[in-house]
Amino acid sequence: MTAETRNGSTRQGAEHFDVLIVGAGISGIGAAYHLTTECPGTSFVILEAQGSFGGTWLTHRYPGIRSDSDLYTFGYRFKPWTSAPIATAAEILAYLAEVIDENDLGPHIRYRHRISSARWSSTEKRWTLEATRLDSGEAVHITASFLWMCQGYYRHDQGYTPEWEGMKSFKGRIVHPQTWPEDLDYTGKRVVVIGSGATAATLIPAIAEDCGHVVLLQRSPTFYITGRNANQLADTLRELQIDERWIHEIVRRKVLYDQSVFTGRSFTEPETVKQELLAGVRFYLGPDYDVATHFTPSYRPWRQRIAFIPNGDLFQAIGAGKASVVTDEIDRFTENGVLLKSGKLLEADIVVTATGFNLNVLGDIDFTVDGAPLAFSDTVTFHGMMFTGVPNMAWVFGYLRAAWTLRADLVADFVCRLLKHMKNKGVGKVVPTLREEDKDMALLPWIDPQNFNPGYLMRGMHLLPKRGDKPEWQHLQDYWTEKDRLPAIDLDDRALAYE
Numbered sequence: 001m002t003a004e005t006r007n008g009s010t011r012q013g014a015e016h017f018d019v020l021i022v023g024a025g026i027s028g029i030g031a032a033y034h035l036t037t038e039c040p041g042t043s044f045v046i047l048e049a050q051g052s053f054g055g056t057w058l059t060h061r062y063p064g065i066r067s068d069s070d071l072y073t074f075g076y077r078f079k080p081w082t083s084a085p086i087a088t089a090a091e092i093l094a095y096l097a098e099v100i101d102e103n104d105l106g107p108h109i110r111y112r113h114r115i116s117s118a119r120w121s122s123t124e125k126r127w128t129l130e131a132t133r134l135d136s137g138e139a140v141h142i143t144a145s146f147l148w149m150c151q152g153y154y155r156h157d158q159g160y161t162p163e164w165e166g167m168k169s170f171k172g173r174i175v176h177p178q179t180w181p182e183d184l185d186y187t188g189k190r191v192v193v194i195g196s197g198a199t200a201a202t203l204i205p206a207i208a209e210d211c212g213h214v215v216l217l218q219r220s221p222t223f224y225i226t227g228r229n230a231n232q233l234a235d236t237l238r239e240l241q242i243d244e245r246w247i248h249e250i251v252r253r254k255v256l257y258d259q260s261v262f263t264g265r266s267f268t269e270p271e272t273v274k275q276e277l278l279a280g281v282r283f284y285l286g287p288d289y290d291v292a293t294h295f296t297p298s299y300r301p302w303r304q305r306i307a308f309i310p311n312g313d314l315f316q317a318i319g320a321g322k323a324s325v326v327t328d329e330i331d332r333f334t335e336n337g338v339l340l341k342s343g344k345l346l347e348a349d350i351v352v353t354a355t356g357f358n359l360n361v362l363g364d365i366d367f368t369v370d371g372a373p374l375a376f377s378d379t380v381t382f383h384g385m386m387f388t389g390v391p392n393m394a395w396v397f398g399y400l401r402a403a404w405t406l407r408a409d410l411v412a413d414f415v416c417r418l419l420k421h422m423k424n425k426g427v428g429k430v431v432p433t434l435r436e437e438d439k440d441m442a443l444l445p446w447i448d449p450q451n452f453n454p455g456y457l458m459r460g461m462h463l464l465p466k467r468g469d470k471p472e473w474q475h476l477q478d479y480w481t482e483k484d485r486l487p488a489i490d491l492d493d494r495a496l497a498y499e
């Protein structure tokens with residue numbers, strides 16, 4: 001029953017689905033919702049390595065874990081968000097649980113299934129996936145006509161920690177926020193948090209009250225935006241007893257509009273935007289604080305994600321003397337803490353490395369197409385969703401500057417439209433293919449580093465697909481263009497070859 005066919009793909013007797021979704025994070029659950037509503041009758045399964053749904057929001061358990069996007073846009077288009085805009089991981093998981101229950105998605109999800117390989121056979125027009133059941137160690141083979149990659153962009157089991165000299169000699173504990181130990185007792189302890197991104201900015205106010213003292217140690221400053229964790233328009237509409245579905249749609253549009261104006265201004269008048277952001281910091285820290293050294297980045301706003309600080313809680317912890325900021329470089333670890341290049345020693349009982357992620361391209365899965373190993377860095381992306389030479393596969397890579405899920409919804413609409421188109425055409429294979437006029441096109445990195453350059457992407461850019469400079473082959477990271485462009489993709493363009 002399990003003999004393999006020539007060309008290494010289909011396993012006879014393997015269960016078959018029209019669509020296989022990789023990952024039960026916010027993208028995978030969204031994909032399943034769209035399939036059930038836009039392509040009823042399509043058989044599908046979600047394979048998820050972890051023991052439950054939620055992806056990022058299940059993995060990260062450090063104190064204070066919360067979104068830094070507002071949930072009116074980070075939530076799905078189709079499911080109203082009814083609470084404060086910035087949400088805890090627990091609230092996001094509860095929201096996802098409702099989506100699963102309301103749409104009966106649970107029976108489609110198989111947890112503790114880690115996919116290790118995916119083999120495409122053009123003869124069979126299907127993928128064969130091999131997964132390991134993490135509870136029993138058993139190998140499972142499943143075939144699928146279409147692969148919907150919702151595996152996110154980073155490795156879930158281990159965060160990124162740079163190697164510093166002397167780390168082994170440090171007598172305290174070194175912790176990465178991605179694998180926060182449940183038993184970590186930081187009461188009264190001296191804590192150094194390395195990094196100044198959203199994770200550090202969330203974690204520090206959450207632990208500051210209980211720690212002896214917590215230091216945010218950064219090599220260079222980051223922009224933050226402060227504000228209330230409330231949406232006035234939503235509150236007003238609720239007072240008027242407007243239907244939650246309307247509130248969701250109206251507030252979403254308003255948030256998106258405001259964000260686009262802000263993003264636009266950070267390109268056209270970066271200095272003014274910079275001063276506005278710094279004024280938000282000064283509001284909490286007062287005129288005597290050294291904002292120039294600790295909170296004034298050298299880059300223009302939006303080249304890196306700007307973390308939202310609800311009610312200025314990070315700055316309040318600094319103002320109260322429970323937390324402080326050190327802007328310096330690490331020379332090495334010592335037995336007692338971290339020695340800085342300036343010669344200063346930061347004594348610590350616990351060091352938290354909020355230093356980012358390990359990029360993982362397409363779920364660390366070994367892909368082959370008709371027996372040939374696939375290197376994604378050799379492919380060119382079709383609208384940041386599909387890849388040249390890779391049949392019947394789409395990847396959800398969301399927005400980095402706006403909410404990820406905005407794009408997950410747009411990609412889902414495209415995939416559902418494509419699946420219906422293939423059904424109507426009576427074809428079983430679609431593969432993005434460079435057209436004659438594209439052959440000399442300049443190939444560019446997946447993301448323009450001049451535009452957006454977080455560390456995990458810079459470290460892994462060589463592993464990612466290329467983009468071109470023509471509309472079909474771009475990966476724009478721009479919701480305002482893509483919201484019109486993706487629904488208008490001509491599915492009969494020669495850039496999509498069908499069989």
Ligand SMILES: Cc1cc2nc3c(=O)[nH]c(=O)nc-3n(C[C@H](O)[C@H](O)[C@H](O)COP(=O)(O)OP(=O)(O)OC[C@H]3O[C@@H](n4cnc5c(N)ncnc54)[C@H](O)[C@@H]3O)c2cc1C
Pocket residue numbers: 022023024025026027028047048049050054055056057060066067068069070074113114115116150151152153154156199362363364365396398399402403404405
């Ligand atoms: C702490 C933190 C806060 C964030 N806050 C925001 C925010 O406020 N706004 C925003 O837009 N973005 C935010 N992001 C980015 C965030 O990761 C995405 O927005 C979004 O949650 C990604 O969802 P996803 O479903 O695409 O991927 P993930 O959440 O990464 O989920 C992918 C799932 O796929 C599974 N998987 C991967 N490979 C395999 C495999 N081989 N076999 C089986 N299963 C596999 C994983 O186990 C995981 O459960 C944040 C990220 C982090 C880490």
